[in-house]
Amino acid sequence: MAKKLIERGFGARYGKSVRDKYAEVESRQRKKQKCPFCKKTVKKLAKGIWQCKSCGKKFASGVYCAS
Numbered sequence: 001m002a003k004k005l006i007e008r009g010f011g012a013r014y015g016k017s018v019r020d021k022y023a024e025v026e027s028r029q030r031k032k033q034k035c036p037f038c039k040k041t042v043k044k045l046a047k048g049i050w051q052c053k054s055c056g057k058k059f060a061s062g063v064y065c066a067s
Helices: 002-007 016-031
Strands: 040-048 047-051 058-060
Touching: none
Parallel strands: none
Antiparallel strands: 040 047, 047 058
């Protein structure tokens, strides 16, 4: 269902493979990310910059996901 909601804005344009790749990136971006140090949740500060809520460490990682 989430995939349908994400792809709804495209309509029949851009082809299936592009819509599937976009849906994969969006779903990965929106799920909870984990700190590589203490395995708790992190907060996205800016593109590729993350901060752990519990230990307070900042680290750089992927733009769409922390791992």
